[in-house]
Amino acid sequence: MEKRAGRQYRCSAWRRRNLPILFLFFFFFFLVFSGAASAAGNGKTHARRINPGRNSSRSNSGFGVQLVRRGDPQRVTIDNGIVAVTFSSPDGDVIGIKYKGIDNVLETLNDDDNRGYWDVVWSKPGDQRGPFDKLRATDFRVVMQDDEQIEVSFTKKWEPSDATVPLNIDKRYILRRGSSGIYMYAVLERLEGWPDVDMDQIRVVFKLQQKLFHFMAISDDRQRVMPLAKDRITGRPLAYPEAVLLTHPSNPEFRGEVDDKYQYSCEDKDNKVHGWISEEPAVGFWMITPSDEFRVGGPIKQDLTSHVGPIVLNMFTSTHYTGKDLNTAYRNGEPWKKVLGPVFVYLNSGDTSTLWRDAKEQMHTEVKSWPYEFVNSEDYPAAHQRGSVVGQLILRDRYINERLMYAGSAYVGLAIPGDVGSWQRDAKGYQFWTQADRKGRFFIDNIRVGTYNLYAWVPGIMGDYKYSVNITIQPGSKMDLGMLVYDPPRNGPTLWEIGIPDRTAAEFHVPEAYPTLMNKLYTNHPTDSFRQYGLWSRYTDTYPRQDLVYDVGVSNFFEDWFFAHVVRSAGNNTFRATTWRINFDLPTVDKSKGDYTFQLALASAV
Known part of the structure; x- marks a missing residue:
């Protein structure tokens, strides 16, 4: 898990008010700003910059959209001459995507239900963690079909005898003429009086061909050739399962690096497009999210994007970086209904140096088109x-x-x-x-x-x-x-201030990563170096004998204030709480004007 933190302190005079804490709690005693401390195969591991250009995906626009059944009643395909998407029926999993001569961009070594799917992490009240429910449907129907578009639906009505998450499910997929990708959304509903439940995570997952997709891009300055899934298996697990030290990677250039899916998170407001590139053939696979209206926790909540697998995610709900303070509990028969999406799974082709730029251009097109006029659901307003x-x-x-x-x-x-x-x-x-x-x-x-x-x-x-x-x-x-x-909370003039209350820790001191625990993507990175693994241990290195002492008027928070308020290593995998001290001069104290108020601006992540 990613750890990052920051605080901004202000001391002011006059009447006392409650200290305004801007939000959240911490894990492993890490206090972390939600706004960023501003997120295989053969080839070089340095971040490759992809140049402008356009793709060649938009062809066969004269080909009408078709629904195809090829004798197998448990499979159904929709095809527009550019992409052909095959689903399990009536489950509604995406089991195949054919594009540009690739019979299936999804991992064919996986079972049908482990390629492209929705899932929910849910539990009954009091349970520590429940199962993954892959939202398998029981009924299939065509919502509409003509030469321009087809929309299909996979539904399930929950019954009290079911052992699945208590939800009515309607998974929708839309394929349009001339479109180089597929739109997808879900309408999830629980009726009044249904059992209490926690739903901590709702997401979409795509697992791509490992032999093809080796280059991942999440932003202009966060993209590189990635390790293989098997490199994680042969590596050494670190402090938590998601973080692995690559000890015997297929590509020796990765040896000694850390891979951790949380290192590729980003704020929801910036999480519009991410995905993977295959070099031969030159094809891109992208997740485009044109709106944040169905996401949770506000614009600066962080969440997962793409990571080693190769895997592409769309996180609609999760307790990542918030913990259980995010209200995912449904109690006392509370009804709920929500449309998640539509999002656009976009495929492009051409020179590999153009694919990222083209994906960004397509993302802007989708954002401008929101809300879509072609969605056929009464629950999705135009x-x-x-x-x-x-x-x-x-x-x-x-x-x-x-x-x-x-x-x-x-x-x-x-x-x-x-x-x-x-x-x-x-x-x-x-x-x-x-x-x-x-x-x-x-x-x-x-x-x-x-x-x-x-x-x-x-x-x-x-x-x-x-x-x-x-x-x-x-x-x-x-x-x-x-x-x-x-009227911001204030009880008097500011006596001193440490940091900037902007929900980031960008101004504070972020130490260098351990040379043996680095992700080279973030070496000298201007905004995301805080994502390096193990930085919490650097506090003990920086302050080996006593905790942080900050002298107002002498110290500089850019250099002298550690970005995360963490515990101190006491050896043998034990830790001690830390106490930071702020020294400041106050020549006179006027008690007649009331108490002095200490204000904190906090943000944190789990």
Whole structure:
């Protein structure tokens, strides 16, 4: 698991208020910022930069979309002349994707139900961990079909006698004429009165051909040739199962490196496209997520992307980097229904140096097309059935400026009604976020019908904002909230401050990784070096005899404040809590004006 952390401290005078803690808890005593400490085969392991270009995937546009059955009643294929996707029927797993002369880009060494599938990690209340439920359906039908498009559905109605997760399931797949990929979404529902359950993870998984896909890309500066799955098997497990030291890799250039799927996580707001490239033939396989409305925990929640396998994920719900504070518990017969997706599984071909750039361009096309007009579900509203909200967020803090200030670059969003900051714990409803301009002006569109609270936070400013009035969205509504004023929590003038309250630890000291425990992807990386394995042990190396002491006015938090508040190694795999000390001069204390307040801005990840 990834560990990263940061704190921002402020001490102010006058009346005492409750300390505003911005969110979350910690694991292994790691306090970690949710905003980033800003995420095989033969060939070089350095990060390859992929140049601009266009692919050659969009061909055969004159080929109509077809539903094909080839004598096997347990298989059904949809084909548009560019891609042909085969499903198990009626289960609804993706067992084959044919593209550009490759009979199946998915791993044919795996069983049919272990190639492309949905799954849920669920448990009954009190159980530590339940099984993976792969959401196998019991019925198949064609929702619509013509020469332009086909949409198919795999459904299951839950029965009390079932040993599966108590959900009604409708898995949908859409193939369109001329499209180099397949759209997929699911409608999941639990009815009122159904059994209590925890659903900690809901995701989509694709496992690609190991002999073909060796190069992974998650962002412009996080891409490289990757180890093989068997390299992890022959490696040495480290402090947790996901982290493995590669001791006998197929490619000797990986020897001595660490592989850990959590090292490839990223914030949801940046998690729009990721995937893998095959060099021969030159083909890309990409997961494109055009909207975050169905994700959980807000825009800066981190989650998994792609990792060694080769595996491509889309995480719709997970307790990664939040723990059980993310509300994934359904109690007292609580009903729930949610549309997850659609997302787009995109395939492209051409020169390998063009495939990443082309995938990004396709991602922008999908984002601009949201919400899709071609989805055939009454649970998925089109653009004209949604609403919008516009307004301006203003800051009022007379200790910074006597005048009102623009809340520039504020994150503003709608989520289900709750307490201030509750959007960070929400895993059940839809969320709609944007970032304000430099004058604090924001516009949120394509909002589903419903009742919401408006939440916001401003990088560099303490606390969370919540608009006091519920916002009800109707079809076609356009709501202008005007000017909203945020009064950050403050009890007096600032005496001193350590760090920047922006939900990142980017400004603090991130130590170098151990040379024997490195992932070379992050060597000298400008923003993601905190993802290196084992950095928590560097605290003991940095402060071998006593814990961190910070002298206000003398120390520099860029160099003198460790990015994670961690435990100290006491040897023999034992650890001790640490106590950090902040020294500052306060010549006089005016008790008549009240107590002094110590404020912390925290964010953390498990």
